[in-house]
Amino acid sequence: MKKLHLLLFLGLISSEINSQLLSGPMLGPVELRTASIWCETKPGSNLKLEIWPVGALNQKRSFSSESFVRFRHQIDKFNLIDLQPGTDYSYQLVLNNKIRPSSAFGTFKTQVLWNYRIPAPDFSFLTGSCAYTNDTPYDRPGRPYGGDSSIFKQMATEDAAFMIWLGDNWYYREVDYGSNWGLWYRASKDRSQASLQALLKKMSHYAIWDDHDYGLNNDNLSFIYKAESKSIFDQFWSNPQAASKDGIYTRFSYNDVDFFLMDDRSFRTSDYMKDSINGLPNPDKQMWGSTQLDWLKNQLLTSRAPFKIIANGSPILNKYNNYDCMVHYVLEQEALIKFIQEEQIEGVLFITGDRHHSEISRRKLNDGYYLYDIVNSSLTAGLHTLSDYENTNPDLLKDKTVNQNNYTCFSVSGNAKERILKLEFKDVKGMVLKEWQLSENELKFLKN
Numbered sequence: 001m002k003k004l005h006l007l008l009f010l011g012l013i014s015s016e017i018n019s020q021l022l023s024g025p026m027l028g029p030v031e032l033r034t035a036s037i038w039c040e041t042k043p044g045s046n047l048k049l050e051i052w053p054v055g056a057l058n059q060k061r062s063f064s065s066e067s068f069v070r071f072r073h074q075i076d077k078f079n080l081i082d083l084q085p086g087t088d089y090s091y092q093l094v095l096n097n098k099i100r101p102s103s104a105f106g107t108f109k110t111q112v113l114w115n116y117r118i119p120a121p122d123f124s125f126l127t128g129s130c131a132y133t134n135d136t137p138y139d140r141p142g143r144p145y146g147g148d149s150s151i152f153k154q155m156a157t158e159d160a161a162f163m164i165w166l167g168d169n170w171y172y173r174e175v176d177y178g179s180n181w182g183l184w185y186r187a188s189k190d191r192s193q194a195s196l197q198a199l200l201k202k203m204s205h206y207a208i209w210d211d212h213d214y215g216l217n218n219d220n221l222s223f224i225y226k227a228e229s230k231s232i233f234d235q236f237w238s239n240p241q242a243a244s245k246d247g248i249y250t251r252f253s254y255n256d257v258d259f260f261l262m263d264d265r266s267f268r269t270s271d272y273m274k275d276s277i278n279g280l281p282n283p284d285k286q287m288w289g290s291t292q293l294d295w296l297k298n299q300l301l302t303s304r305a306p307f308k309i310i311a312n313g314s315p316i317l318n319k320y321n322n323y324d325c326m327v328h329y330v331l332e333q334e335a336l337i338k339f340i341q342e343e344q345i346e347g348v349l350f351i352t353g354d355r356h357h358s359e360i361s362r363r364k365l366n367d368g369y370y371l372y373d374i375v376n377s378s379l380t381a382g383l384h385t386l387s388d389y390e391n392t393n394p395d396l397l398k399d400k401t402v403n404q405n406n407y408t409c410f411s412v413s414g415n416a417k418e419r420i421l422k423l424e425f426k427d428v429k430g431m432v433l434k435e436w437q438l439s440e441n442e443l444k445f446l447k448n
Contacts, residue, residue, distance in 0.1 A: 049094070062094075085110050170186055170191070208312065214233075221269065251299055256305055257309060296336075314353075318373060320390050358374075
């Protein structure tokens with residue numbers, strides 16, 4: 001009887017804690033000596049986190065969270081410091097000084113201090129975009145637009161270091177984007193879905209946005225709630241510090257690869273602005289803006305990575321794309337490609353989202369290599385089938401197109417000066433649909 005009472009007591013405590021913990025824990029960026037962990041709890045919750053090296057419980061330390069409260073939402077972020085490189089850590093949440101449920105227990109490993117010491121370690125990471133979660137009272141009539149959310153459970157089984165969310169990570173509806181409260185409601189509701197929690201905890205998460213998790217469909221710098229939208233993005237993700245207070249663009253490195261996370265909404269003029277005027281590119285039409293583009297140019301010049309991966313919500317290269325694509329922002333696209341050619345920036349490729357199918361397209365540079373744009377879509381949202389016009393694109397690798405819900409698994413491996421980037425488009429069960437790879441030596445200019 002005493003054992004039964006104890007089990008009932010522990011069950012009540014676990015139920016109370018789970019009702020306070022709305023979503024998370026989510027692992028944010030993990031660096032050499034720092035890491036971050038994110039949670040959403042009910043306002044008024046007192047949350048702490050205990051951490052220790054695996055197998056060394058006697059070295060346990062406690063961290064308090066940085067809390068942010070808005071409406072009925074409390075965001076708790078833990079910034080873990082003074083860690084050791086290449087070390088496995090365990091952590092557990094302490095909520096209102098109560099016993100922790102197993103769901104609030106996790107592990108992570110700090111990055112290895114490899115530079116000047118050992119060859120760059122191999123690693124893998126995931127990408128995807130367009131994650132629509134059904135919310136029946138507020139969805140469009142007819143067939144649900146959101147698909148099988150079990151894809152997130154499958155992704156959680158991958159042995160990947162991190163996930164990059166490539167935009168449309170949730171979808172604001174008509175009932176959401178007319179108020180500050182509505183934007184918070186949607187981000188919180190979609191983040192809390194049960195099928196997502198294992199993935200949030202399994203690996204680090206980075207993100208950019210596109211139109212649907214920024215504002216209205218095809219939205220731009222004129223969105224009246226853009227400041228609130230940025231606040232939500234900053235609270236629901238734990239990206240490295242943004243390069244501008246007005247945008248979300250930033251960068252990070254993992255082992256020997258550099259990643260540049262672009263902001264295609266904060267400074268974007270309307271998609272419906274004409275591409276050209278009197279036969280000349282429209283000088284007023286921009287996706288990134290001059291400040292962000294200059295930042296990217298200087299980052300690329302500074303980088304010595306074999307792969308310089310630029311992540312953007314809208315595709316970059318596809319000339320046969322009549323939708324959201326940088327091809328319609330003529331001067332910016334031309335300026336970027338001209339810069340890469342003139343400065344001979346090697347190792348550049350793009351990973352993008354938005355299109356509700358996955359594809360690989362390419363553009364041959366003058367006296368140089370191909371630039372590749374790898375579109376990763378869609379995780380759960382409805383699908384797009386390429387038109388006859390799109391299929392005539394000579395830059396499209398037609399045998400690599402995927403027209404079903406999928407995610408992308410990238411791996412980086414090999415010896416120095418011979419690193420290989422491989423991708424696999426995978427379905428909701430983790431089956432490989434299409435695969436492709438290239439060497440860093442294929443992303444180099446021809447030498448005279």
